Amino acid sequence: MNAAYRQLTIFQLLISQHIVNKAALADQFQVSLRVIQRDLSQIRQFIAEQNLFYKLVYRRQFDGYQLITTQTSVSKQAVLVLIKIALASRSLTTAEMTQTIDGLLQLLPLADQQEIRPIIKNERFYYQPVHHGQDLLANIWELSQFITQQQAVTITYQKQHREIVVRTILPEAIIFSEYYFYVIAYNAKYDSNLFYRVDRIRHLQTTSQAITRTRAQRVEDGELRRLLHYMQPGKKMTLQFKFWGIVEAALDRFPTATVIKEYPAEKAVLIEATVFSWGAKMWLLSQGANVQVVAPQSFVDDFQAELKRMADRY
Structure with missing residues (x-):
């Protein structure tokens, strides 16, 4: 076995998160400790010259060398959350969702991957994408x-x-x-x-x-995200509505929303928010009797007309 192949084998062990011991390597390759030390020096030099995000360090407690990343890594908790969000979105085909999840898992050490896989196993098995079937x-x-x-x-x-x-x-x-x-x-x-x-x-x-x-x-997509709901534009406006539902849900739905008045006896609040009209109307209608639109009057009239059209269906 030549030096290049031996060094490549050692590097493969290191990048696979093994801790390598000089004596064990010398015995495996039937060479001296000095040769293995030279191999490790060559690997360290290669990492530096190629600007790789790794550092070769000696772990005294294990009497061996380990390759550690110098790049800020994503935590297993963050990867788990991202995978959960991706699965809940149902936005990708099964093949692309598999590709995305496997890619995220590859960012983690093998032990962390093995810890996450059982947690998401059931959701992956029953994953049902939306019906368009298009790769995105x-x-x-x-x-x-x-x-x-x-x-x-x-x-x-x-x-x-x-x-x-x-x-x-x-x-x-x-x-x-x-x-x-x-x-x-x-x-x-x-x-x-x-x-x-x-x-x-x-x-x-x-x-x-x-x-x-x-x-x-x-x-400005960041600003648009604060005002747009259900990807329905309409007219930009400031509306007020009386709300009997879970206040936090309304404030989360409309990032620009604030509570401007409280009605303790009715267990209601008055909320003001800057929105685009169509998407706002869709959400407000979904809240049923928990909502009373107060202003502007043009939006109140439109809301009442929509409620009448709904009632006429029955």
Whole structure:
């Protein structure tokens, strides 16, 4: 066995989280302790020259050498939480969810992986993705690159009722909400920022068409996330509603919300929030008799009309 192969074998042991003992290695490879020491020095030099996120250290209590990472690593607790969130989202196909979970687990030492696998085993077995059946990871990454490069693209898009259209857009942000990934993009034809579900994009390609926007037309996805609900835009507005439900749930749903008045006798509060109207209306309707919209009057009228249309169904 030549020196290069011997050093590669030792490095493979180290990177597999083994602690290597010089005497044991010398016996295994039938060489002297000095040769093994030289091998370890060569490995240490290789790590330094290649700027790898590792350091070779001697563990006195084990009388051996160990490779430790110098990069800040993610904790097993964080990986478990991320996997749980991913599974609950139901947003990826079974194959892509498997790929994502296995990739996250590979960030951890083998012992931590083995600790997490039984915890998620049942959820992985019964995982049921949403019904679109489209692989998303490649498209999401590609769209993210177009956002960074401010590159316009032409997409073939399947609308809600299966109509196929072609749109030239400038992708600006990608947001996940309620099981689906959306790309928010400026459409020059409609002079508006519109929402496209990523799973409904059947084809996309770059275009030489230049799309420019004013500063006011640009999307700030962090700010948008505070105001947008159920990926339904509508008109930006400040509303007030009286609420008899769990206050924390309402404040969590609307990040801009504050309690401006309390009604202890009724066990209710008055909440004010800046929102986009359509998504806000969908959530408020879901709360049934726990909600009374107070202002603005135009929204109250719209809410009452919607309630009448609902009642007429029965």
